[in-house]
Amino acid sequence: MHALLPTTTALPLFDVAASRRIETRALARSPDLMERAGLAVAKLALALRRGAGPVWVACGPGNNGGDGRVAARRLAEAGVPVHVGDEPPTAPSLAIDALLGLGLNRAPSAALQTTIAAMQACGAAILAVDLPSGLLADTGQPAGGLAVQADHTLTLLTLKPGLFTGEGRAHVGRLWFDDLGVAPDEAPTADLLGPSPAPARGATSHKGSHGQVLVVGGAAGMQGAARLAARAALACGAGRVYVDLLGLPAGEVADAGRPELMRGTLAELPRAVGVIGCGAGAAIADRLPTLLQRLPRLVLDADALNAVAASPALQDLLRARPAGATLLTPHPLEAARLLDRNTAAVQADRLAAARELSARLNCCVVLKGSGSVVASPAKRPAICASGGPALAIAGSGDVLAGWLGGLWAQQPDADAHAIACAAVDAHGRAGEVDGVLRAGDLIERLAALR
Ligand SMILES: NC(=O)C1=CN([C@@H]2O[C@H](COP(=O)(O)OP(=O)(O)OC[C@H]3O[C@@H](n4cnc5c(N)ncnc54)[C@H](O)[C@@H]3O)[C@@H](O)[C@H]2O)[C@@H](O)CC1
């Protein structure tokens, strides 16, 4: 058993169906899995309980409750006062949520809701067994809108996608993992991202070795977005970064605060990585057909995505591009527009939405938000484990778009999926601070962690 985050390596994720298959095969070899699960819960409970009061174990009707009952027995054997039941004891030293795990298949019943509310109000920390009760393991959504908000979750046997995306991070608290001694024996449903190495910079390299980025955006009044993207690409290590600012005459300086940035256009830079759409406004729609047909590698964000959503012709152009050459970075509302549905429907199953969009448009898709999802046609999707609410700021998406472009410029042989996985993880790690960041500070943190 160990605390899981931050992870230093990529890890496999398994949805409910895959977890059940792995569990079934493991049970045939080792029928004592529930004993192991309960023992692991008891050990963690011993470390987490505060004070001399009883450990309250709330057990549900299935095997999740079975884990809880084993944990209660083990704690009692260790001399700890234990209370098993739906109502809290006086002054509990810890509450163990063993109501519902993988078997959750509907909104918690009224009786379970009462127990969940009592647990939430009992004054002790909550340790959830496998999953916070009420949280759907595949999507990270609370079934029927209600799920335990745990202080700790000890997940068992497999890591499930819903612990990391959707509302998962708001419910799991600190995440612990015990594989119960079982090595997964099938391919994962998705990968949990770990850090990727920064692109190498050879001793004799020069700026021409590190690629070019062309940021197209910045309509009148929105130049900041394009400049943030350009500054991020520069900080990432791209050799030369140019901006085509739609709202500024060509002779005007690219960015007075960053003299390293240059003005440029598609005609001058036919091999650059395009970062298109940051602060671009509606004018980008007319530019997109040429950009989509000419630039070999493209990152589309913000207004470029809205233009694509509104135009079947642009969608056809996207589909016609080679595999691995295009990266889309929608937030949930932009993804909803692209999929012609509402934001809640996208959030209800983020993995599925990202996969569907990537298949429809033949692109790598980064569906942003807590637990960003990276999906590409014919590839296993990935979920970002890093990041937090400090990233919920204006311009943080522009910084991501620029970082993606900067990374891709330096790694011309990498496909969109690999670039997306590396950049999204780095962006998240740079955003792990208390309080809030400003987008400019985020760029500096990204550069420092590079
Ligand atoms: N089978 C095994 O040996 C192992 C099972 N494990 C545990 O078993 C859990 C899965 O067990 P189960 O498949 O029995 O599933 P659960 O215990 O999660 O829940 C299934 C039961 O809850 C009921 N239920 C589902 N949703 C409900 C709702 N919203 N309101 C009220 N009742 C609801 C179902 O009708 C069923 O009776 C895992 O999460 C894990 O904790 C682990 O111990 C690992 C080994």
Ligand SMILES: Nc1ncnc2c1ncn2[C@@H]1O[C@H](COP(=O)(O)OP(=O)(O)O)[C@@H](O)[C@H]1O
């Ligand atoms: N609570 C959060 N946890 C993790 N990442 C977050 C959170 N809120 C925002 N982010 C990340 O911050 C970025 C915000 O992008 P976006 O919504 O496009 O912002 P903007 O348009 O202001 O640049 C995305 O990469 C998103 O995943």
